[in-house]
Amino acid sequence: MQIKAAFALLALVPLLVAASPAPKPLAKIPMRRRAFQDENGVIDKDALLMHVSEVQSKIAAGFAAFKANTGKTHPNDIGSGPAPTKRSPTERSPVKRASAGRIGLTDDDDEVLWQGAVSVGTPLRSFTVDFDTGSSDFFLPGPNCVANCQGHREFNTAASSTAVDQKETFSITFADGSAVQGEVFTDTVQLAGLTAKAQSVVAATRYSSGFAESEFPPDGLLGLAFQSLSSVDRTPTFISLINQSQTASSIFGITLLDGGGELVVGGRDTNAFEGSLVFTPVSITNPPAFWEIEVNSVSVNRRTVVSGPQDAIVDSGTTLLIVDTASANAIYENVQGAEDASSVLGPGFFVFPCNTNPAVSFSIGSSTITLSADTFNFGLLEEGSNACVGGVMAADEGFWVLGDVFMRNVYTEFDVGNLRVGFAPAA
DSSP states (O other): OHHHHHHHHHHHHHHHHHHSOOOOOOEEEEEBOOOSBOTTSBBOHHHHHHHHHHHHHHHHHHHHHHHHHHSSOOTTOSSOOOOOEEOSOOOOOOOOOOBOEEEEEOOOTTSOSSEEEEEETTTTEEEEEEEETTOOOEEEEOTTOOSSOTTSOOOOGGGOTTOEEEEEEEEEEOTTSOEEEEEEEEEEEEETTEEEEEEEEEEEEEEOGGGSTTTOOSSEEEEOSOGGGOTTOOOOHHHHHHHTTOBSSSEEEEEEETTEEEEEESSOOGGGBSSOOEEEEOOOOSSOOSOEEEEEEEEETTEEEEEEEEEEEEOTTOSSEEEOHHHHHHHHTTSTTOEEOTTTTOTTOEEEETTOOOOEEEEETTEEEEOOHHHHEEEESSTTOSEEEESEEEOOSSSEEEOHHHHTTEEEEEETTTTEEEEEEBO
16 A cells, blocks of 8 residues: 555656746847947947947936936936926826846847847837936837937837827937937837836937937837936836836846847846856945946056046946046056047047057956956057057046946846846856
8 A cells, every 4th residue: 555655646746747837938138239340340430429428418317317306416416417308297107026038139230239129019019229227218209200210110109009198298308419309108018028017108209310210220218227317207117027027036137249139137047157146236326326336446467557446337328438537547558558549539538559458357346357358449440550449438427337348248137126236257
């Protein structure tokens, strides 16, 4: 009898195993980017300068939104741009977790920044967006767009049975003159199979020339920072996924590589990095705003050249690595043959001999991240020249920006629940 009972129990084991649900695959979104160089590796000066201006303006707009939403000046704000305009405040969706999504980000020299796919509406319609950890709003060209929306895919609110007009208009003008105007809707938004209902989406009625297809190929922009930076003061898309129990965890990860990038939504891609993630806390504002951390020091060829904590924003929407002027000078003074390129390229830029491969390293928390030669070398200044543009530039903004030049060396995990950022060497 005991033997029969044992066999009976063994017979149940396969059934129990079979009944266990298979783990859900990571939800990922592929992303692609523009390299700001031509086929010969020569930088596009005009595009690069415009991008730098747009980044500075975007962050200034974030500061302005923070002040409008909280009534307080952000600690790093040394002069915000124009504040966003909002009218007819509306009720917010109630804040209320189960899988992970993956969005690929692929490298394409004809495109701008890191972009991937998102679906909106009922029925779902696919759009390309710039996934931006340095801002918080989500906008697409709307059906009533009258300027610079040609070539972009239209978010036709009338064709979606779940689109709801919030009777609120939105207008924001950046310091460089670029602007977005639009109407605020809520609708169903899907990222790699994960669905946020009643999510805020701005249907643009006007894009300035800076958002025309020739300058900004994605249809729109989806911000991944915190609500206090939202110019419509609404819950950002990823946080809505968490609140609506769509994600297995409150994290997302980004890999930016030459062969393609990837956004992992609500999970961790352990195949995308080597070793273990090392975490550092987000510099807390109340409420949280940017994905802002502290950099302990910078070294060049193992010699410390910048000491003391520096506030830095981890920003997938910025191509370069931006530091203050004094720190940039200290870095390039230790790069053999480096020269100030302000007169030939623009303020804050430096060039160095292309055959020089300095080891520029950033100490963050208990980790040290060294820029690869390919990321520090941003490209040729001119065809036939031996002068290459450095990927680290100077701008006195009151904070640093760890953009593409930095993020291409690591897998970066953004942890909303624990307010921290983790780094590990990219696989």
